[in-house]
Amino acid sequence: MSSDSTLLERRFRVMGRNAPLFYDRPVHLVRGKGVWVEDADGRTYLDVYNNVPNVGHCHPHVVEAIARQAATLNLHTRYLHETVVRYAERLTATFDGSLNAATFTCSGTESNELALRMARYRTGGKGIIVSDFSYHGNSETLASVTTCFPVPEPFPAFARKVAIPDPFRDRQGRSDEELGDYFAAKVREAVRSLQADGIPIAALLIDPLFANEGLPELVPNYVAKAVGIVREAGGLFICDEVQAGFGRTGDAMWGHQLANVVPDIVSLGKPMGNGHPIGGVIAASDLIDSFGLAATYFNTFGGNPVSAAAATAVLDVIEQESLLENGRRVGAYVRAGLERLMAQHAIIGNVRGHGLFFGLELVEDDAARTPATAKTKRLVNMMRDRGILLSKIGRYDNILKMRPPMVFTEENADLLLSALDDALNAL
Amino acid sequence: MSSDSTLLERRFRVMGRNAPLFYDRPVHLVRGKGVWVEDADGRTYLDVYNNVPNVGHCHPHVVEAIARQAATLNLHTRYLHETVVRYAERLTATFDGSLNAATFTCSGTESNELALRMARYRTGGKGIIVSDFSYHGNSETLASVTTCFPVPEPFPAFARKVAIPDPFRDRQGRSDEELGDYFAAKVREAVRSLQADGIPIAALLIDPLFANEGLPELVPNYVAKAVGIVREAGGLFICDEVQAGFGRTGDAMWGHQLANVVPDIVSLGKPMGNGHPIGGVIAASDLIDSFGLAATYFNTFGGNPVSAAAATAVLDVIEQESLLENGRRVGAYVRAGLERLMAQHAIIGNVRGHGLFFGLELVEDDAARTPATAKTKRLVNMMRDRGILLSKIGRYDNILKMRPPMVFTEENADLLLSALDDALNAL
Incomplete structure (x- = not known):
């Protein structure tokens, strides 16, 4: 932690204070493999955000x-x-x-x-x-x-x-x-x-x-x-x-x-x-x-x-690795899981997505659909604490953005869904 | 050769007929090391053009x-x-x-x-x-x-x-x-x-x-x-x-x-x-x-x-590898050689450059300084035939552009200078 805050200060000094950084407390990543990334303290995270490592981090x-x-x-x-x-x-x-x-x-x-x-x-x-x-x-x-x-x-x-x-x-x-x-x-x-x-x-x-x-x-x-x-x-x-x-x-x-x-x-x-x-x-x-x-x-x-x-x-x-087929199959699996979560959590106003790209729109109440912007931000940070990287998008910044590497599996999906369920309960 | 012309045709078809290509007959390179590059026929060229491989092609x-x-x-x-x-x-x-x-x-x-x-x-x-x-x-x-x-x-x-x-x-x-x-x-x-x-x-x-x-x-x-x-x-x-x-x-x-x-x-x-x-x-x-x-x-x-x-x-x-010092030393060596060539070849109107970046302005006559545009183009192709890659620049396209990787040596310089001398004689 202290070395991370030193690194952050050095970064502020030499790359500017406003260069975009994720999270209230930035993640310091050092390694990646498939759908997994690891931080400087040896903690692993399931990457449900990054599409750039499209076929998985560091694919051999x-x-x-x-x-x-x-x-x-x-x-x-x-x-x-x-x-x-x-x-x-x-x-x-x-x-x-x-x-x-x-x-x-x-x-x-x-x-x-x-x-x-x-x-x-x-x-x-x-x-x-x-x-x-x-x-x-x-x-x-x-x-x-x-x-x-x-x-x-x-x-x-x-x-x-x-x-x-x-x-x-x-x-x-x-x-x-x-x-x-x-x-x-x-x-x-x-x-x-x-x-x-x-x-x-x-x-x-x-x-x-x-x-x-x-x-x-x-x-x-x-x-x-x-x-x-x-x-x-x-x-x-x-x-x-x-x-x-x-x-x-x-x-x-x-x-x-x-x-x-x-x-x-x-x-x-x-x-x-x-x-x-x-x-x-x-x-x-x-x-x-x-x-x-x-x-x-x-x-x-x-x-x-x-x-x-x-x-x-x-x-x-x-x-x-038939990644389109994987995206279709695992994507449908994730989407069904997200729809189950929607039935259980009133804050989820809408589930949308295609293949391995999902949005979850969070609202304060079902009728007026008031954007739950602050809670979405909190949820993103809570998910990070649960070892899952994702982000948010949209004009009200109230849509959870999930877009993992295309090698994402049903097992990864179960982890995502149960962590989401847990975080939504704790929200 | 026939495989190069097939490759060229395929390239025209899929990357466009007007994507920039060097030389009347394009060079098909397959390998690079230091200041050297090699074509598909196993012929090596001294690279006196490319500054992108700044510290040498494929530096380990x-x-x-x-x-x-x-x-x-x-x-x-x-x-x-x-x-x-x-x-x-x-x-x-x-x-x-x-x-x-x-x-x-x-x-x-x-x-x-x-x-x-x-x-x-x-x-x-x-x-x-x-x-x-x-x-x-x-x-x-x-x-x-x-x-x-x-x-x-x-x-x-x-x-x-x-x-x-x-x-x-x-x-x-x-x-x-x-x-x-x-x-x-x-x-x-x-x-x-x-x-x-x-x-x-x-x-x-x-x-x-x-x-x-x-x-x-x-x-x-x-x-x-x-x-x-x-x-x-x-x-x-x-x-x-x-x-x-x-x-x-x-x-x-x-x-x-x-x-x-x-x-x-x-x-x-x-x-x-x-x-x-x-x-x-x-x-x-x-x-x-x-x-x-x-x-x-x-x-x-x-x-x-x-x-x-x-x-x-x-x-x-x-x-x-003290490449600034190398640039200074070898650059001065090349420049002196280019000035010697200028004394011998009336077509060279002017030598200029700094470190490992040289220009040689070619003119039809010394007084009017009429740009020798067509001859400059011919010279670039003649140098390629002599195993040396360089190019041309300037508003009249009559300035030889030489800008090798920074690991260029006096020995490389001698090769460049003698090939230039030879090509200028043959021009």
Whole structure:
């Protein structure tokens, strides 16, 4: 403990007092393996938060690929290299045939930046529509359209934000179909508002799971309708798969496949290299070719041999260990358990999720659905004391966020569920 | 060869026809060690181009650090971790005392984006001044101020570009002092032009070596004078050390130390992790703290334990192998050799450089200094045929760019010089 507080003071001094840190009393982790992490005092935690170590912390197949390639060659893509080409072929093969080419980056931020540049280049427009309470990156432009926390950048004239498609709070008697129309109408308003200001739309930029927005139950047809409206106005659909992608939902490799819509541009990040910094943009080769001619896009680290080897190893493990199937099976098991907990704990207002990505919305009372924000924060800390790492999201910060590595098992789920039950009783 | 052309076709198909590639006939590299790389046919090349493998290709100390940490833990900085804090302390200790805090990113692009956001936040201004023929990143905002190649983004109203401080082409009888005043006056004009348009200046963003601009001989006092003018107008100095930093010049760890100016913000990238994707921003903790309060800046991969371990290992090697001293000594040896070549080959108009970073400006005739652009391109390909990798830069694309890993030796230099002599004879 005393060494942790010294480390924290040193960190404050040299990395700033406001660099984000989880928990009232930060966790000092030193080791990770599969779904487990260990702190400096030798205490282990079940990791129910981190999707970046997608196939499990320090998966030996990924570690070995990184170590082997780092010892062999690590250079940019202005020389030919087999690994990155083979990876690009294998990755694009998991998408609709129209999404047949890739450009690599180092992060989700760089991917969304490139996606935006491509969309603006292709459409000639500048307008962007994002969700309320969303986040797509930390660069100047993406920060300016961040709607889930304060940023110093003014909300730009070229952007509009639309309501979160949230059936739990906004159904108000509407059928699913009506709900889809209701939220799609907000997108139409946003497009018209841009047009009224003389700003043609470049893109609708959304996460198909609306994860930062609170992971609401998906409104059938909403994304398809919204995309239809945007395309009719000349804009593209940029699908941010940084959280939803690489099998997270169990049902599909990509989040947009749940919505049955093929995006114009897909941006990738977080889980792609199991922690190794790699991101990417997938689009039609025609778009990538013509943008490349206009822009001389080059990314020094993007798609280098080590990044490509790490990302290849991640695909290997997803396939070899049937992680989509695991996400589907264990995900359904967790969800059933969470629904049982909801029947027992009045504070749980709503359970939602897909595959190994869950939200639990906590409310003070069932009728008014007053967000239990303070209690959610306490619960996150209480779960940490019970050896389980998770977090919270949503516009009221009252939604428990659970998104473990994809190797999560039923046994891990039992541990999570019983600790949750215990903590909710103690809350 | 036939397998290379197949690989090239596959690459065109899946990564686009216009993704940058070096050489008329691309090099297909498979292995690297120290200053050497090897192609798929077993041919070795002396690498006189790549600064990213700063301490040598696949340096065992760096490879081991990456492999060890990747097998132990790789998570974001919202948990405490010793390695990143220790690295931040060690890195900031190499700067002036006022530059005492760090934020980590994945690339030079992300670093310059963050630097720009910080400068705009601190000053309240939006104006940016860059050099003509410069490059600072591939994001939307940074691409829009790119002046060294065409981009689809229009040059923004908030930016101005100033002349390259190039004594070779613009001395015209001026003394060094007069030259500094002459180029600084262009910066004053740019500031006034922004002010006239009601755009307060946020920052002067320059590479202290003006590398993309053609690596001109440094004009004494130019940077100090330019920074003085910008600061007087309320702007900050962002020093882009992506190419100049980490000892490249031999004389100092940081390029700005050659100009005797302390920047307000420093951005880092390329050589920082010897190829592992890491970048960073160095500034006063006061700036990082207050920006962090306003902005909730978070970077998923930035400063993760593997990145921090790789970057730490790079600092280890720079110290243990005295790479600054090596850069100074071997750099002087190369430079003397290049000057001997200039005396023998009329096409060499000018030799410039610092430490292990050289430019050789090729001209058609000594008096008019007509750029020998086509011959420079031919020379780069001829050197590749002689087993030496280098490239070209500058507004006329007529400056040979040489920037080998910092472990370059006198023996390597002899090889470079004799191959250059031979190729120049054959040109």
